[in-house]
Amino acid sequence: MITTVLAFLLTLGILVVIHEYGHYRVAVACGVKVLRFSVGFGRVLWRRQSGPDATEFVVCSLPLGGYVRMLDEREAPVAPGDVSRAFNRKTLWQRAAIVSAGPLANLGLAVLLYAAAHWIGIQEPKALLGPPVAGSAAERAGLRAGDWVRALAHDGDDWQDLRSLTDLRWELTQAVLQRKPVQLQVTDRDGRGSRTLRIDLNGIEPGEVDAGLSKRIGLGGPWREPVLGEVKAGGPAALAGLRSGDRVLSIDGVAIVDAQTVVERVRGSLRDGQPLAQRWLVERAGRTIEIGVTPRVMSEGGQTFGRIDAAPGQPPVMETVRHGLFEGLWQGVVRTWDISVLTVKMIGRMLIGEASLKNLSGPLTIADYAGQSVNQGLAYYLGFLALVSVSLGVLNLLPLPMLDGGHLMYYIFEGVTGRPVSDLWLARLQRGGIVVLLMMMSVALFNDVARLLGLH
Numbered sequence: 001m002i003t004t005v006l007a008f009l010l011t012l013g014i015l016v017v018i019h020e021y022g023h024y025r026v027a028v029a030c031g032v033k034v035l036r037f038s039v040g041f042g043r044v045l046w047r048r049q050s051g052p053d054a055t056e057f058v059v060c061s062l063p064l065g066g067y068v069r070m071l072d073e074r075e076a077p078v079a080p081g082d083v084s085r086a087f088n089r090k091t092l093w094q095r096a097a098i099v100s101a102g103p104l105a106n107l108g109l110a111v112l113l114y115a116a117a118h119w120i121g122i123q124e125p126k127a128l129l130g131p132p133v134a135g136s137a138a139e140r141a142g143l144r145a146g147d148w149v150r151a152l153a154h155d156g157d158d159w160q161d162l163r164s165l166t167d168l169r170w171e172l173t174q175a176v177l178q179r180k181p182v183q184l185q186v187t188d189r190d191g192r193g194s195r196t197l198r199i200d201l202n203g204i205e206p207g208e209v210d211a212g213l214s215k216r217i218g219l220g221g222p223w224r225e226p227v228l229g230e231v232k233a234g235g236p237a238a239l240a241g242l243r244s245g246d247r248v249l250s251i252d253g254v255a256i257v258d259a260q261t262v263v264e265r266v267r268g269s270l271r272d273g274q275p276l277a278q279r280w281l282v283e284r285a286g287r288t289i290e291i292g293v294t295p296r297v298m299s300e301g302g303q304t305f306g307r308i309d310a311a312p313g314q315p316p317v318m319e320t321v322r323h324g325l326f327e328g329l330w331q332g333v334v335r336t337w338d339i340s341v342l343t344v345k346m347i348g349r350m351l352i353g354e355a356s357l358k359n360l361s362g363p364l365t366i367a368d369y370a371g372q373s374v375n376q377g378l379a380y381y382l383g384f385l386a387l388v389s390v391s392l393g394v395l396n397l398l399p400l401p402m403l404d405g406g407h408l409m410y411y412i413f414e415g416v417t418g419r420p421v422s423d424l425w426l427a428r429l430q431r432g433g434i435v436v437l438l439m440m441m442s443v444a445l446f447n448d449v450a451r452l453l454g455l456h
Contacts, residue, residue: 004371009063011370011385013039015106015392016066022105023068023098024055030094033071033085040066070098092415099407106393107336113386115332120379121322124164128189128223128317130260136218141199143186145257146223150194151185154178159185163321165222169214172199174338176213177206177345189223206349222316224259228282235309240293242310246282253279259313269295269306332386339390347398361444401433 016039027034040060049056070087071078078086087095131145132138151159152171162168175182182199204216226248231237248256251265269276277294295306323331373384397405406429414420421429 003374004368007370007374007381011388012063014385015109015389016040016063018105018109018389019102019392019396020066020068022101022103026101027068027070027087027098030090030098031085032087032090032094032098033082034068035071036067036069038067038069039063092411096408096411099404099411100397103393103396103404106389106396107340110336110339110386110389110393111329111332113332113382113389114335115329117379117382117386118321118323118328118331119325120382121320122379122383123318123377124166124321125222126317126319127162127165127168129165130220130223130258132220133215133218136216137199137201137203138218141184141197142195143184143197143199143218145220145261146189147186148189148191149184149186150191153183153185154180164319166321169219170338172201172217172219173209173213173342176201176204176209176217177342179206206345209346220260224313224316226256226259226262226312227314229311229314231311232309236294236296237308237310240280240308241291242280242282242293242308243284244310246284246289248312249281249283249288251278251280262312266295266308266312267305270297270304273297273304275306336386336390339387340394343391343394400436401429402437403433406433 020037020039024034024037034055036056036058038058038060040063042060042062044058044060046059047056048058071082071085072087073083074088083089087098090098127149129138129143129145129147129149132143149162149168151161152168153159154175160171162171172182174180179201182201184197184199185194186197187194199217201217204213228237228242228244228246228248231242231244248262250256251262254261254265256262256265265278269278275295275297277292280291280293282289282291293308295308298305298307322328370381370384373381396403397408399405399409410421410426
């Protein structure tokens with residue numbers, strides 16, 4: 001819990017500082033007097049100002065944002081000697097540059113963070129597939145447990161090598177969004193027996209792109225060897241004589257090809273709420289042994305299933321995905337662009353009802369993912385930080401009053417008509433913007449709570 005809170009505060013702190021520093025740096029470059037640079041809101045906890053005419057830097061008690069306060073005649077009287085340094089006196093392009101600098105700073109940070117993650121190297125599951133979901137597009141395409149997906153093409157000619165299962169999921173997401181056909185180049189897990197498969201994604205709508213998309217396509221988890229891990233003392237597996245290191249060959253005559261099949265057979269071992277004895281064939285030290293196992297009954301979340309108190313398989317095979325200096329930087333640019341485009345598309349689809357509002361996430365989800373990524377290592381945290389930075393940059397560029405994008409819309413109007421938006425309309429738009437933002441924040445917070453309660 002402490003790690004999650006600290007990771008969340010660190011994430012917010014970094015993103016807010018970079019965002020506001022973008023505004024601050026360009027404002028100073030344009031000759032605008034910056035009165036205050038604040039990280040957070042509310043009571044001031046720390047303050048620094050080098051002189052009476054210098055910028056006041058503060059850290060406040062509520063760390064959910066920040067702001068840069070600039071000299072502006074519309075907000076307070078300005079001394080005659082400082083009029084030329086007021087924000088409202090700057091040219092249209094200067095004001096637009098200052099406003100857009102915050103979101104662009106977040107996008108630039110994302111590029112560097114993604115690049116750094118690629119330079120360090122990320123441990124990702126190899127594109128070895130577990131058993132596909134029954135009746136799914138993946139199963140109909142001919143994918144089987146233990147298949148290694150080596151490359152993917154959208155047109156049959158331009159094949160892209162896949163370094164990991166993460167790459168595969170990303171490309172399939174893009175294919176669904178762009179309604180493109182997909183072909184896969186597949187071998188067995190040892191790299192033999194190459195074949196080409198075509199996945200029909202026509203039955204999956206772009207609005208269904210969410211965290212459950214891979215399962216909807218039919219991709220299970222990564223393939224794992226069906227070799228038992230830790231066997232809990234006193235549990236059904238230990239009492240039956242199963243040991244850590246046993247390779248499961250079959251259960252009740254059903255051949256076992258990966259650990260997920262073991263999980264499914266054990267969980268489904270009940271009849272009328274009572275456990276059924278199972279006949280296991282395992283390989284131990286070169287010998288085949290038959291063992292009778294009776295799972296115990298377990299109830300959780302309104303479901304009843306079998307359990308044997310043993311880890312059903314080995315961890316998935318991992319690949320270290322690492323890039324060189326320039327390749328890593330280019331991958332940072334590409335990933336930032338792809339995530340930005342995906343974010344805009346998802347927002348658009350949510351507005352027209354083609355995507356669920358469940359995709360909106362709030363501070364609780366961000367905090368949870370921040371804690372998880374920190375526990376996984378520096379490269380994972382950098383990737384998570386980059387993702388949130390992209391989201392912050394794109395969201396701030398939306399044409400909504402109260403956001404940077406809303407101010408840019410005012411400037412576009414001014415540039416086209418030759419006159420600024422009237423004070424009356426500014427007040428109306430600001431009120432409307434506040435309502436929209438409050439609605440978005442309410443939906444995001446509701447989704448956070450629903451995820452925590454297992455309702456989403």
